[in-house]
Amino acid sequence: MLGIRTVIPLSGCNVTQRRQIELGLAETVLLAAHARDHILRWSNESEIYRKYFGNSPSMEDIGAYEVVVSGDKNGILFRSDNPDGNCDIDGWAGHWRGENDTEQTVICDLSYQARRSLATMCAIGYTVSEFGTNTFWASDLLHRLYHLPSIDQEWVNHHADGYGEVLNLANQHPMLSTHDLATLQYFALEQVARRLIVILTLEVSFIATEAVNFDAMTGESRQASRSTQDVWTFQVTHSHFLSSLLRLTAFEMFGITILSIQPMYQCL
């Protein structure tokens, strides 16, 4: 879109720091996009939506995710140097610069050691309910973005701390949950955890004349040709998931029906 910069500017980073932050930010956008897409598809009526946002309307949370995906990032800066000295404090992995510069975030050395890629979701003992939201680059950077006024217009805030309080907030104060920082993190993480690997069962009954190749969709090589009739089961990883469904819509004309979509495992 004209005049919008969606890539976040970085400064003071060496090559390996830059690489980690860039991958982390790319995963942040993926995380927010998954969350947004779920709500766009199911509105405020899905079980998982009700779990985290209670009975509140979904306009506000959709916007909170969308601004991370598509909003202008021109005025903000992520930096890898240590301008305020806070990275010298034991245990600090990064910080918002606050009064020193409200649109800047510093990433400290500890982040490069501790933060994980979403690719390790459901691995190394991780569960959504028992691990901190700062386990992953994506959810940690989501937090840091929401502290920048040009991203959240000072509206997303800390109303609940930790998984238990987040679930409580959805019950007691659902209108706060849609701009609660931890709620936005947990909801998005649970999306990814549930979508990690799904089993897709398809009923394939081709009456069309064209052969269809499933390689690109599932990584499995299977080809259906004229007069095939069968039930196929695929395991589709979450990175393939959305594009698979989009492709399947196009495949309806070939006589394919989705019989079921089941999560194979999840780490809630």
Ligand SMILES: [Zn+2]
């Ligand atoms: Zn915070």
